[in-house]
Amino acid sequence: xxxxxxxxxxxxxxxxxxxxxxxxxxxxxxxxxxxxxxxxxxxxxxxxxxxxxxxxxxxxxxxxxxxxxxxxxxxxxxxxx
Amino acid sequence: xxxxxxxxxxxxxxxxxxxxxxxxxxxxxxxxxxxxxxxxxxxxxxxxxxxxxxxxxxxxxxxxxxxxxxxxxxxxxxxxxxxxxxxxxxxxxxxxxxxxxxxxxxxxxxxxxxxxxxxxxxxxxxxxxxxxxxxxxxxxxxxxxxxxxxxxxxxxxxxxxxxxxxxxxxxxxxxxxxxxxxxxxxxxxxxxxxxxxxxxxxxxxxxxxxxxxxxxxxxxxxxxxxxxxxxxxxxxxxxxxxxxxxxxxxxxxxxxxxxxxxxxxxxxxxxxxxxxxxxxxxxxxxxxxxxxxxxxxxxxxxxxxxxxxxxxxxxxxxxxxxxxxxxxxxxxxxxxxxxxxxxxxxxxxxxxxxxxxxxxxxxxxxxxxxxxxxxxxxxxxxxxxxxxxxxxxxxxxxxxxxxxxxxxxxxxxxxxxxxxxxxxxxxxxxxxxxxxxxxxxxxxxxxxxxxxxxxxxxxxxxxxxxxxxxxxxxxxxxxxxxxxxxxxxxxxxxxxxxxxxxxxxxxxxxxxxxxxxxxxxxxxxxxxxxxxxxxxxxxxxxxxxxxxxxxxxxxxxxxxxxxxxxxxxxxxxxxxxxxxxxxxxxxxxxxxxxxxxxxxxxxxxxxxxxxxxxxxxxxxxxxxxxxxxxxxxxxxxxxxxxxxxxxxxxxxxxxxxxxxxxxxxxxxxxxxxxxxxxxxxxxxxxxxxxxxxxxxxxxxxxxxxxxxxxxxxxxxxxx
Numbered sequence: 173x174x175x176x177x178x179x180x181x182x183x184x185x186x187x188x189x190x191x192x193x194x195x196x197x198x199x200x201x202x203x204x205x206x207x208x209x210x211x212x213x214x215x216x217x218x219x220x221x222x223x224x225x226x227x228x229x230x231x232x233x234x235x236x237x238x239x240x241x242x243x244x245x246x247x248x249x250x251x252x253x
Numbered sequence: 254x255x256x257x258x259x260x261x262x263x264x265x266x267x268x269x270x271x272x273x274x275x276x277x278x279x280x281x282x283x284x285x286x287x288x289x290x291x292x293x294x295x296x297x298x299x300x301x302x303x304x305x306x307x308x309x310x311x312x313x314x315x316x317x318x319x320x321x322x323x324x325x326x327x328x329x330x331x332x333x334x335x336x337x338x339x340x341x342x343x344x345x346x347x348x349x350x351x352x353x354x355x356x357x358x359x360x361x362x363x364x365x366x367x368x369x370x371x372x373x374x375x376x377x378x379x380x381x382x383x384x385x386x387x388x389x390x391x392x393x394x395x396x397x398x399x400x401x402x403x404x405x406x407x408x409x410x411x412x413x414x415x416x417x418x419x420x421x422x423x424x425x426x427x428x429x430x431x432x433x434x435x436x437x438x439x440x441x442x443x444x445x446x447x448x449x450x451x452x453x454x455x456x457x458x459x460x461x462x463x464x465x466x467x468x469x470x471x472x473x474x475x476x477x478x479x480x481x482x483x484x485x486x487x488x489x490x491x492x493x494x495x496x497x498x499x500x501x502x503x504x505x506x507x508x509x510x511x512x513x514x515x516x517x518x519x520x521x522x523x524x525x526x527x528x529x530x531x532x533x534x535x536x537x538x539x540x541x542x543x544x545x546x547x548x549x550x551x552x553x554x555x556x557x558x559x560x561x562x563x564x565x566x567x568x569x570x571x572x573x574x575x576x577x578x579x580x581x582x583x584x585x586x587x588x589x590x591x592x593x594x595x596x597x598x599x600x601x602x603x604x605x606x607x608x609x610x611x612x613x614x615x616x617x618x619x620x621x622x623x624x625x626x627x628x629x630x631x632x633x634x635x636x637x638x639x640x641x642x643x644x645x646x647x648x649x650x651x652x653x654x655x656x657x658x659x660x661x662x663x664x665x666x667x668x669x670x671x672x673x674x675x676x677x678x679x680x681x682x683x684x685x686x687x688x689x690x691x692x693x694x695x696x697x698x699x700x701x702x703x704x705x706x707x708x709x710x711x712x713x714x715x716x717x718x719x720x721x722x723x724x725x726x727x728x729x730x731x732x733x734x735x736x737x738x739x740x741x742x743x744x745x746x747x748x749x750x751x752x753x754x755x756x757x758x759x760x761x762x763x764x765x766x767x768x769x770x771x772x773x774x775x776x777x778x779x780x781x782x783x784x785x786x787x788x789x790x791x792x793x794x795x796x797x798x799x800x801x802x803x804x805x806x807x808x809x810x811x812x813x814x815x816x817x818x819x820x821x822x823x824x825x826x827x828x829x830x831x832x833x834x835x836x837x838x839x840x841x842x843x844x845x846x847x848x849x850x851x852x853x854x855x856x857x858x859x860x861x862x863x864x865x866x867x868x869x870x871x872x873x874x875x876x877x878x879x880x881x882x883x884x885x886x887x888x889x890x891x892x893x894x895x896x897x898x899x900x901x902x903x904x905x906x907x908x909x910x911x912x913x914x915x916x917x918x919x920x921x922x923x924x925x926x927x928x929x930x931x932x933x934x935x936x937x938x939x940x941x942x943x944x945x946x947x948x949x950x951x952x953x954x955x956x957x958x959x960x961x962x963x964x965x966x967x968x969x970x971x972x
Contacts (some may be wrong), residue, residue: 184398187902191887194905197880202748204809206850206888235748236660236741236802237700241692243651244578244616 192219319351326355330360375412394439397430408449417446418456421921425463432468433638437477444472444483451490458495459613466491466501473510476561482522485514488527490495492532499533506544508533513550520562524787527553527568534575539577550576550585555595565605570595570609577616587621598628599637611637611648618655627656631666638675646679647688654692654699661704668706673697673713681722687732694726701745711749720752724759727768733791736768740799742807753810762807765800766820772796794834801829802840808847817844818854823861828867835875841880842870850889859889 195209205213213220295750317325317338324331326337332338342349353372385407388400404427406594417423424447431443450456465487472484488507491498502508507529514526530549534540544550553576556569573591576582595610595617614630621627634656637649644689653672657664676693683689697719700710714720721744727741743761746752755764776793787793804822807813826848829841848854863885870882886901 183899183902187729187898187905190883190905194880194887195874195881198884198890201880202809202879203843203846203881203884204850208891209887235702235745236701236799238695240619240622240655241651241695242619243655244583244619 188216188219192216196220196224254404267746269764281665283462322351323354326351326358374477375416377413379416381407382416386420386423388424389423389430394434397434398436398442401427401430401439401446405442405445405449407777408446414449414453414456415654418450418453418459421459421463424450424459424465426869428460428463428465428468433469437480440472440475440480441477441483442619444469444480444487448483448487449779454494457491457498460487461491461495461498461501466498466507467505470502470507470510473507473514478519481514481517482519484527484569485511485522485529489532492529493884499537502529503537503540505622508540509547510547512547512552514545515549515556515858520560520565523560524562524565524568527556527565531568531572531575534572538579541576541582544572544576545579545582545585550582551589553879554586554589554591557598558590563606566598567606567609569602570598570606570613574609574613574616574843575615578823583620585615585619592617592621592624592630596633599633600632606615608644608648611645611652615648615651618652619658619849622655622658622660625662627663628666629963631656631672635667635670635672635675638672638679641682643683643686643689646683647686647692648734650676650679650692650696653762654696657696657699659699659703664700664704664710667696668700668704668710668713673700673710673719674717676700677714677717677722680719680726687735690726690733691738692737694742697723698738698742698745701742702748707745708749711746711752714746715749715752715755718872720746720755721759724756724761724764727764728762731768731788733789733796737791737795737799740765740796740803741766744799744803747803747806747809750810753813756807757810757813757816762813762816763820765803765807766817766822767798768796769804769822771827772800773829785894794832797829797832798834798840800834801826801837801844805840805844805847808844811851814847814851814854818848818851818857822927823848823854823857827858827861827863827866829869835873835878838870838873839875839878839881842867842878842885846881846884846888849885852891855889855891858885864889868901 192213195205195213198205292747322338322341340349340351340352379926385400388396389404391397391400403424404417408417427443427446431440431447433659434440434443439654447460447469450460457869460469469484469488469491472480473488475481488498488502492502509531509554511526511533515523517523517526532543548574553569553573557566557573560566572593573586576586591715592614598610599607601607631653632651637645638653640646640649653667653676657667676697680690680693683693697710697714701707701714714723723739724744726735743756743765749754776797805819808817823845826841826845829837830845832838832841845858849858867882867886870878871886873879873882883905890897890901
């Protein structure tokens with residue numbers, strides 16, 4: 173690939189880039205891949221390697237954040253002893 | 254014996270009694286029987302009963318008549334020493350009439366004497382009041398001091414005390430003297446007078462009406478401990494029993510004076526002071542803020558940490574409980590170490606103290622999620638989960654739920670301390686008590702995600718047979734806060750592959766689908782996204798999101814995936830792609846992404862017209878949504894023609910790489926020459942610069958750049 177070429181590389185290249193990134197994100201989020209998708213990633217090992225460093229580091233599929241329960245809405249008088 | 258009690262004056266009456274050899278001195282003149290130790294802050298009554306027992310002896314002198322025997326029984330003090338009274342008792346098991354009457358007649362005699370004295374005291378005091386009042390108002394402080402001492406003596410006895418409290422001028426004079434005096438003894442005497450008067454309602458009213466409250470509040474600054482004690486105790490009695498006293502104490506800045514007294518070291522004094530604070534602050538927000546601004550939380554926590562006197566701990570815990578509902582006091586109490594201090598009293602013998610501490614901890618817990626040093630408290634709370642007391646369970650589960658909220662350290666502590674097992678047992682014992690079940694399930698939900706031992710917790714739920722019990726909570730009747738908590742917990746449990754089959758076997762999938770259908774229908778009824786359906790305080794959109802999210806994770810298992818698809822859920826999931834709520838879109842795209850792994854489901858998804866909304870979702874700011882949408886499109890386009898694939902690619906290009914110069918560079922340098930679609934791609938495919946101009950390009954600027962990625966999944970409204 174020639175660096176001096178205009179940024180509009182071939183649709184095939186773009187497609188591969190997109191699909192690799194999407195599949196890697198899916199894996200990171202804990203989703204399953206089909207056998208052909210796994211094979212696709214193996215075929216594009218070089219692209220996978222370069223894309224991995226660009227992925228967000230955190231696990232973005234951890235589920236809903238915890239929420240506190242507000243108990244102190246009203247006072248309750250206790251029996252004076 | 255003859256008496257003429259109702260005819261002579263007081264002095265004569267006393268003399269007459271004494272002449273009859275009773276030897277009783279009521280103390281009305283001499284004061285001999287009046288004893289008070291100012292250093293003793295407790296009061297007690299001593300009652301002496303004299304019983305005369307007449308012993309039967311060998312008859313020595315047989316000339317005693319019945320009248321004489323009766324007199325001897327009623328007035329044994331009149332019998333000359335050495336005289337033996339012969340009893341007429343024949344049968345040892347049967348007392349004679351005289352013997353039976355001996356004690357009751359003694360008691361009657363004492364009652365009559367007391368009545369006579371009371372009358373005397375009252376008459377004397379009534380006559381003395383005007384004179385004493387004049388003396389209390391005298392300019393000479395020595396005179397005032399002496400008068401105060403006399404009045405103090407008089408107010409120690411009930412009859413004379415009544416006479417004093419019935420004179421407003423007298424009470425006002427006492428109040429004035431107390432306020433104006435520089436003499437410590439006078440201050441002590443006058444404070445003592447008011448204290449004595451405060452034991453009766455009439456006395457309280459007379460103090461209140463005479464402006465006694467501001468004067469007593471001023472006495473709270475006295476350097477004399479006894480004056481302090483009299484003042485606080487009198488104020489306490491007023492606060493307890495006198496209407497209007499609370500307002501008067503507040504107006505007199507009583508709180509500002511009382512809070513600093515928390516530094517004193519006398520336990521009983523502190524108990525009364527804290528009880529005053531509770532009476533003043535209950536239901537009064539302004540009072541709570543005054544306590545806060547005067548260092549109340551620190552002072553109260555200090556007491557909880559350093560004292561062992563049960564009554565003091567109980568009264569202090571009551572003040573903390575009142576303050577714990579105040580949003581301003583809550584963080585101050587927590588910062589002062591209140592959680593740890595209260596936690597020290599959960600294992601003692603005082604039930605009332607323990608319960609107050611628990612309610613207070615529960616109120617405070619939502620402000621304590623970031624507090625350190627909770628290990629001991631957490632351990633005790635896990636232990637309390639084995640209680641059968643519903644109040645204790647309610648509090649323990651609630652506190653644990655909040656303390657494990659977004660706190661990885663606490664989550665790990667509770668998980669490693671067998672908290673999972675204890676929570677499951679609490680849920681089983683609680684039955685349908687939502688106040689226990691809801692926080693317990695929330696706590697389990699917290700424990701099963703976002704900390705290092707989350708996986709351990711997910712396993713522990715299964716190992717302690719929690720899965721069937723948890724899934725059963727999805728049954729009707731629906732209590733929506735519990736339902737919401739349970740679907741979130743099931744979602745977390747499903748992250749553990751070993752839990753997938755047990756969840757399926759417990760019937761989680763059809764229950765989740767039913768809930769989803771019901772919630773979606775209820776949400777649709779309103780017809781507008783701005784109107785949200787609430788049931789039991791829960792939005793139906795939250796149930797849609799939660800149940801779909803749980804099904805998403807369950808769908809990672811192939812058997813579950815098939816079961817979910819077989820329940821005709823695909824059309825509904827496709828519909829949810831149109832939801833205005835990002836979280837709903839995300840979980841819907843997520844579950845479709847899993848279902849699309851199966852070719853049959855992928856075709857069904859396509860036939861339901863999912864492509865159109867999915868294409869739109871490629872442009873979402875939410876990376877998860879865009880990723881799932883892209884994955885579904887890739888999967889449903891597997892068997893499609895090249896035109897379709899090109900369109901997908903173009904959409905992806907516009908969404909993923911338009912303003913991503915680094916990705917451009919990378920793509921330029923690293924893509925290999927051969928790929929599966931190179932022959933299928935049309936070389937004359939138009940460049941995206943010529944693409945229709947209604948694409949929203951700028952939204953995706955930098956969206957795929959990790960450095961600029963701002964963690965949308967950490968937002969509270971997203972997962």
